[in-house]
Amino acid sequence: MTVTASVNTRIQLSVKGQSQDTTCSTSLASGPWEFDKGMPDYGPGASVADVIPTNSPIQAQIPAKYREASDEELHERIIAAKKTLGDSVVILGHFYQRDEIVQHADYLGDSYQLAVAATKHAEAKAIVFCGVHFMAETADVLSNADQSVILPNLAAGCSMADMADTDSVEECWAQLTELYSRGPNGMGPNAEGKVPVIPVTYMNSSAALKAFCGRNGGIVCTSSNAKTVLEWAFERAERVLFFPDQHLGRNTALSMGIALENMPLWHGRKSLGGNTETALEQAKVILWNGFCSVHKRFTVGQIEKARVDFPGVRVIVHPECPMDVVLAADENGSTDYIRRAVDAATEPTTFAIGTEVNMVQRLAAQYPQHKIFCLDPVICPCSTMYRIHPAYLAWVLEELVAGRVVNQISVNPEVQLNAKVALERMLAAKPSV
Numbered sequence: 400m401t402v403t404a405s406v407n408t409r410i411q412l413s414v415k416g417q418s419q420d421t422t423c424s425t426s427l428a429s430g431p432w433e434f435d436k437g438m439p440d441y442g443p444g445a446s447v448a449d450v451i452p453t454n455s456p457i458q459a460q461i462p463a464k465y466r467e468a469s470d471e472e473l474h475e476r477i478i479a480a481k482k483t484l485g486d487s488v489v490i491l492g493h494f495y496q497r498d499e500i501v502q503h504a505d506y507l508g509d510s511y512q513l514a515v516a517a518t519k520h521a522e523a524k525a526i527v528f529c530g531v532h533f534m535a536e537t538a539d540v541l542s543n544a545d546q547s548v549i550l551p552n553l554a555a556g557c558s559m560a561d562m563a564d565t566d567s568v569e570e571c572w573a574q575l576t577e578l579y580s581r582g583p584n585g586m587g588p589n590a591e592g593k594v595p596v597i598p599v600t601y602m603n604s605s606a607a608l609k610a611f612c613g614r615n616g617g618i619v620c621t622s623s624n625a626k627t628v629l630e631w632a633f634e635r636a637e638r639v640l641f642f643p644d645q646h647l648g649r650n651t652a653l654s655m656g657i658a659l660e661n662m663p664l665w666h667g668r669k670s671l672g673g674n675t676e677t678a679l680e681q682a683k684v685i686l687w688n689g690f691c692s693v694h695k696r697f698t699v700g701q702i703e704k705a706r707v708d709f710p711g712v713r714v715i716v717h718p719e720c721p722m723d724v725v726l727a728a729d730e731n732g733s734t735d736y737i738r739r740a741v742d743a744a745t746e747p748t749t750f751a752i753g754t755e756v757n758m759v760q761r762l763a764a765q766y767p768q769h770k771i772f773c774l775d776p777v778i779c780p781c782s783t784m785y786r787i788h789p790a791y792l793a794w795v796l797e798e799l800v801a802g803r804v805v806n807q808i809s810v811n812p813e814v815q816l817n818a819k820v821a822l823e824r825m826l827a828a829k830p831s832v
């Protein structure tokens with residue numbers, strides 16, 4: 400059996416000096432378990448300085464038989480365990496996962512598509528989410544009470560999601576509430592029926608923050624429906640507090656005609672987030688100071704180079720990229736948008752894509768009629784997604800075969816209830832015509 404060539408293979412070759420490629424960190428060549436048990440970063444690929452926040456879950460070291468197994472052995476073990484478990488398990492693989500994981504997934508998709516896919520499998524007692532922590536939480540919120548959601552490596556978090564912790568957001572909300580309630584209607588609706596502010600959280604956030612939105616009249620958005628969700632919010636509020644990703648918030652608001660001067664940036668730990676009262680009163684979208692370490696790497700210079708090297712190139716970037724990059728690209732959209740754009744191209748096309756490298760390389764392999772490359776020439780996978788190594792998948796599956804559920808992600812019932820309210824509002828929101 401040959402394990403398919405993947406970003407991982409390229410990393411191994413480049414670290415051994417056997418290819419021209421460069422990686423963002425030589426530690427990518429290490430097994431993620433080298434970084435378990437509380438090392439001070441997120442492990443392989445963490446050259447982008449994704450610091451693990453205090454009290455985030457720590458993965459205990461998995462048994463040596465998994466750490467020491469060859470790629471082929473792990474592959475066979477996963478297949479065998481999955482066969483034994485049959486319909487009692489469903490494996491979900493995010494677009495940003497490595498191929499060695501994706502090939503075992505029953506579903507490949509974005510975080511929301513995957514959580515919804517899991518709800519179609521009531522017969523599955525275990526949902527193994529090969530993605531990151533907030534995704535497993537969302538699956539737990541949407542799944543049945545008798546299903547266990549498992550995250551193969553507990554340290555697979557999302558540094559952007561971690562940039563908005565509940566305490567800082569509550570603190571921000573208290574300050575905004577104090578400011579806006581000085582108006583004639585307090586925090587109640589004005590003559591047009593709009594309240595002063597509504598919280599909107601990106602899917603890449605903890606369940607606790609989704610619940611915060613549920614409790615405070617707010618809503619969740621994904622990168623596919625951010626505009627629809629902002630329209631929903633502006634029908635109900637004069638302004639929006641958008642977290643954690645400033646770039647998705649800014650890019651979406653800009654595309655809706657909102658001026659940059661009406662989008663102040665909120666810096667946690669500073670009074671009024673480092674803004675003046677006037678700026679917050681004139682705000683339409685208050686942006687949290689969060690970002691994705693991978694999408695932040697894309698630059699206008701890379702786009703200019705792609706245009707020189709490949710005249711006619713079609714540049715598509717993710718809306719988590721900085722605004723200047725999104726403006727310089729031909730198109731921007733979610734992972735699913737990017738996948739569909741490539742799939743829909745009828746003529747051989749050159750695509751330069753600004754999103755996570757595993758997904759880009761997979762598209763390149765799936766659509767050989769096109770030339771598809773990642774805008775960032777350095778191989779830098781999402782360091783937290785990369786923690787889902789096949790060794791962890793083999794381990795959680797074999798534990799299930801032995802009748803044990805390990806690494807279960809359980810969202811507390813009250814949080815579940817309120818998070819579901821915010822997710823259901825998102826589902827009910829319809830695009831304006």
Ligand code: CIZ
Binds near residue numbers: 735
């Ligand atoms: O929601 C997701 O899965 C992410 C991280 C991005 C996207 O565009 O799908």
